Amino acid sequence: MASSAVTIPVPGPSGDREVRLSSPDRVLWPEAGITKLDLATYMVEVSEAFLAANGDRPVSLQRFPGGVDGEWFFSKNPPKGAPDYVDAVTVEYPSARSHPQAVLNETAATVWAVQMNTIVFHPWASRAGDTDHPDQLRIDLDPQPGTDFDDAIPAALALRDLLAEAGLTAFVKTSGNRGLHVFAPIEPVLEFLDVRHAVIAAARELERRLPDTVTTNWWKEERGQKMFVDFNQANRDRTMAGAYSPRALPMASVSCPLEWDELGSVDPHSLTIHSIPERLRTIGDPWARMHEKPGRLDTLMEWWARDLENGLGELPFPPDFPKMPGEPPRVQPSRARTPDPN
Structure with a gap:
């Protein structure tokens, strides 16, 4: 009792x-x-x-x-x-x-x-x-059916290199389940919508480099067995499990920060409430110095502007958001009406 x-x-x-x-x-x-x-x-x-x-x-x-x-x-x-x-x-x-x-x-x-x-x-x-001004750029790499944690690793490493090209230092953590979260500290000078656009620009560039394994398709029916780059996690009031937060999963796994060289050997399901305290005592916190040198989003915003000029505009927002300027129709592709040819 x-x-x-x-x-x-x-x-x-x-x-x-x-x-x-x-x-x-x-x-x-x-x-x-x-x-x-x-x-x-x-x-x-x-x-x-x-x-x-x-x-x-x-x-x-x-x-x-x-x-x-x-x-x-x-x-x-x-x-x-x-x-x-x-x-x-x-x-x-x-x-x-x-x-x-x-x-x-x-x-x-x-x-x-x-x-x-x-x-x-x-x-x-x-x-x-x-x-109103994020100091973190956050990208959620979400494995789709038929993919798993190991499939997220190459995408995360490519994303790290891509962000470095844009002048940003990337940090990684497990989601606590099958995915990976990639963060980059940024100067808090842009609103959420601008940061979302920077994330979309990075996601599209990653998709170009890994077209067979990465997708930015919002609709699940269009993603296939790829790694979905969830750009909508960058919106205002959209959040993911924090670093060292437990998850509501059977073995009490934790969303755990990692060193990049741990990705190939770590089992995300072994990072639990039982194991994390000792991990911190022995190897420390890989994110301890994250915000010492925040970056700027200038390059990613240039990529966003370039994509706009090339006809790649806004992407869908979450269904609970108000309709946003330039947003495409919020209609599942398989349910969209086919225009009458007559």
Whole structure:
């Protein structure tokens, strides 16, 4: 029977904080046997690297009250009664509505998020001090049916080289499942739409270089057995699992930063809540120095302008977005009406 609650001492900026954790013995990952207390302990152990990657950013909390096999929902606004060490910042969503969103800036806030049944943390690409201008270019390499993690590796390496040609330093992490996430630090001077266009330009160039294995086709029926470059993850309020965030998958895998030379040998399913703390103790955080030398998107924006001149325009936006200027019809190709020849 689960105990009612425990109090966890959590190191803070001015000494330990006492954070209450209810139902600590509740099993969140049945197959792996990982409890709520195990998750809270993990967050304390990896807090330095986790906060370096995800702190000082608006964050959406993916909450699973019944564990990973149960229902879940996203929580963006800090709930009533949130402790004063959980920060918040007002952000504007694609609908033009504005709301406060949680910002996690210390270890106790991450443990509080666990108390709120958070399993997956989804940080924005922009900082709390300037939420309209991303300081990260993010590209999601998403394996399609018939492909797997090993198929994402050549695409990621080619993307790294491509971004280097554009003056950007790329960093890589596992998605926690089959894909890879490639990030590049950038100066926060462009709006989300411009950064999206830079991502599309990079994606199209990657597709030109690897036409047999990479696709930018938004519609699944057109992708085939290729690596989809998900350009829409660059939009405002579109997020992916943060670095060192657990995933709601059977063995509690983690979205884990890697050194580039690890790609050929790492098993992404071995990077779990159980293994990551020791990994950080022994090899450190591959992303620790990510933001020391942010780049600019000038070259990618030149590629975007070039593609526009060559007739390659806007690509589809997510279905929950308002219709955007220059966007093609949001109609699945197989359902599009064929023009009447008469």
